[in-house]
Amino acid sequence: MRDFECKAILFDLDGVLVDSTRSVDRFWRLWAKDNGLDPDMAVDVAHGRRTIETLRILVPHLDAETEAVRMEKLEAHSTAGVTVMPGAADLVNSLPRDRWCVVTSGTRYLATRRLVAGHLPVPDILVTADDVKAGKPHPEPYLKGAQLLGVDRDKCLVIEDAPAGIQAAHAAGMKVIGLASTYGREELSKADAIISTLADLKVRVDDENIRITLPKNVSS
DSSP states (O other): OEEEEESEEEEOSBTTTEEOHHHHHHHHHHHHHHTTOOHHHHHHHHTTSOHHHHHHHHOTTSOHHHHHHHHHHHHHTOOTTOEEOTTHHHHHHTSOGGGEEEEOSSOHHHHHHHHHHTTOOOOSOEEOGGGOSSOTTSSHHHHHHHHHHTOOGGGEEEEESSHHHHHHHHHTTOEEEEETTSSOTTTTTTSSEEESOGGGOEEEEOSSOEEEEEOTTOBO
16 A cells, blocks of 8 residues: 545546546547647647647637637537546545645636536635636646645645646646546656546545555556
């Protein structure tokens, strides 16, 4: 077994708490075809990034801010196929509400829609694309989450499914558990540990700390 000790857990949303892979994949592939782009490339760039930053990479000639607002509204209403990730409900419900938050690259409206679609509680602290100037892989989103929780960055643990999110968390000075849902283990190799499902995690909470125990066969 391997233990992580922290005071708060910061969760990515898509691919960690909710499985929106089919929804995201379908949305970005259709958009890429409409714009004459390679759908596989568009999906790969979009995972783990804010829409506005994805657009700046893929279509730098467009007005990214205007297009991002339009796309986020469309994507928020495309929740078909969004489901809760295995172990997610039990994990978040085992944590005090002031000891966890969600840090996502989507907008607040999109994130809330997906949490509701997955029948998960909307956290008291939800850091979204609306709340930061720079998205993942920049550390700002996770630093904002720690600030709002009132927890020192080195006492925070992040759970992520994307390389951009792992990079953001490490840049913020936080440990990261990678969840091999959207990406394979090789692509998540910079995480401090890698698990296959949130159900692998054993959690114990006391007045001071959260202790996360991983199974023996976990990658690290």
